[in-house]
Amino acid sequence: MHKSLATSSKPLAAHVAFAFAALAAAGAPAAVHAQSSVTLYGIIDEGINYTSNVQTGPGQGHSQYNLSSGILSGSRWGLRGNEDLGGGIKAIFVLESGFDVNSGKMGQGSLLFGRQAYVGVSSPYGTVTLGRQYDPVVDYIHPLMPSAMFSGSIGAHPGDLDNLNNTNRVNNAVKYRTASYGGLTAEGMYSFGGVPGSMAGNQIYSLGAGYARGPLTVGVGYLNARNPNASFFGTAVGATAATNNFGSSPVINGYASAHSEEIISAGATYVIGAATLGGIYSNTKFKHLSGAVSPLNPAGVGGTASFNSAEVNLQYQLTPALSFGAAYNYTDGGDANHAKYQQGSLSADYIVSKRTDFYLIGVLQHASGTDSTGRAARASLNGLTPASGNQQATVRFAIRHKF
Template identity: 85%
Template sequence: MHKPFATTSSSKPFSARAALAFAALAAAASAPVHAQSSVTLYGIIDEGINYTSNVQTSPGHGHNLYSLSSGILSGSRWGLRGVEDLGGGLKALFVLESGFDVNNGKMGQGSLLFGRQAYVGLSGRFGTVTLGRQYDPVVDYIHPLMPSAMFSGSIGAHPGDLDNLNNTNRVNNAVKYRTPSYAGLTAEGMYSFGGVPGSMAGNQIYSIGAGYARGPLNVGVGYLSARNPNASFFGTAVGATAATNNFGSSPVINGYASAQSEEIISAGATYAIGAATVGAIYSNTKYKHLSGAASVLNPAGMGGTATFNSAELSFQYQLTTALSVGAAYNYTDGGAANDAKYHQGALSADYVVSKRTDFYLIGVLQHASGTDSTGHAARASLNGLTPSSGNQQATVRFAVRHKF
């Protein structure tokens, strides 16, 4: 079948020339696309051994617990990040990021496939617009300044992560805009559609933030408002419904799931002085218009507004190029609504053995007093761990973290 083409003298030169021309055109057309587009696979695996005191096993009874846990200093994850140059300074971009538990292989963030982030957008001289499941501006600007992000991990976050500064909750159905940088100053605005038929404001979330980063100084401020947070802000995982309490297991806040709205105002700063970095964080969190009727969303039948003020100081020091240490103290006051107060301290050390791998040690101690959101005597409740049987709890963690 192929013999006529192989033996025809006129077809051979023509075929060769055509093939060369086609290859040249294909190379010319494809080379710029490959040079200006990229997709990156990345991830972090964070795994270690924990000792935790006074883990409640039944009301009023607790025992020490030794366990493996995943994703404390950095959430264990894998993701895809892509960018394409569209010309004229305009770029298309996307991020798909999935959290997971190293110990059992389960997906994180309530078993969502891309529970950490999932968005697509455009960026250019005007700034960046992204659409999808995203971090809110408060998280974008304040979280990087938190000791929990720098050295104390999620177990060192504010009690119950009541102000979401440790990024427990992402925002679904969100449109976000970020300005270009003006001499180190940027700002963001975000709006999340509530998805309630006939109600534009139902379950909506909106947030604004701004930051300044130049030289040794980093500053961030932010504000977030969530309507019906049990469904819009906390109820974003598989199986979550407005009728169930989606606030998690921490008695610090899970008694406020009946709130009709939640507001968070926060500010933070870090300043580097040689090998040392000092920092401060403040947040004001309000769970507003509580139902006043006892239910699964409000076990204490609390009404009105529950307000938390939280302040934290931190210090980090780079002892050598490989070894750094950190210390932080946080005080959280629940105000008149429940009179709960939480004192928390954290110490850490991190040793880098390569560009991708480090070992770290974290210790956190918390003391609680007053009455918590459930209407009972406040129990210590380190973020992400099983609450204590009493008013004090400590944890120590040794772990390895590998980035790829």
């Protein structure tokens, strides 16, 4: 009996196996159709700095040696991925976290994914993304900046007053980027302010376009931020609208009461053999300052504070492994404060492997006039403690590793 039952069960098992195989075959195209990938990536940038003049008290300054993280490239780790939805359409995402190598703490105001956090859809007609993102001015001008190419954040424009070094990201943002048409692309972005009863309250909008073909790369951009102390600068953990979120740089931290901030910028690079020539221009306006003395406006400045900043730069690839860079920037604060900043930078970078390089950067800044706080302008290299006087220099030697 048992033998008969065992014998009769073989055809049944064969039928069941065939049924599962048929179902698997039917599902195979869908499995291939929905291919996806996730990539873990990151950069560690760490080095030692010497700074000639760091303010330690009223009118007092001393030189300083210290370790610092993320100067030429922000130290970071991230995840990026995509899923093929068919027809050339993909679901995409990026989660990216900045950190300080020396302390292990999170960057960008202690936010977990402070550098970027977005999800979206890409297609042959363009890409739509939603979340915390770079604005179009940063997307098109920042890659052309010496601070992105060779001088690092310490070589950015004073106080990063035009955000071309990407100090501030944009929350609650929807962004559309076109496909490339003969090297031409464009972007538009809108950030919801989230203020009940006011569509314009705390909103940010930005437009940008770029052209890259052959030796020429060009970018232009515009950004408008309402109540920038809260919407643009105030995204750190613990920040409030009542606190001054403009940072420690006296170049701009006296203008936190501005009703709005406008940035217009353009840049270009042109490659000639081993040399890359570049130029950047920006106009930044902090508009409708309150005029009342407060933590947001210590000098009681009213009206509009406007800065014009122009920069020229040269990068030269001496060998496949060794490159040099030089840049000069002039920033004029105009009638609001008569502040002027002149800044020069030099650099060298040596690639020792596919993922590791060593670099040397030197930056010197000289200030004159009156700064945003109503006092004699002090030199203030971006990201460093301001000087006690009108001149500050720094030299950095570092290692950068990408994974």
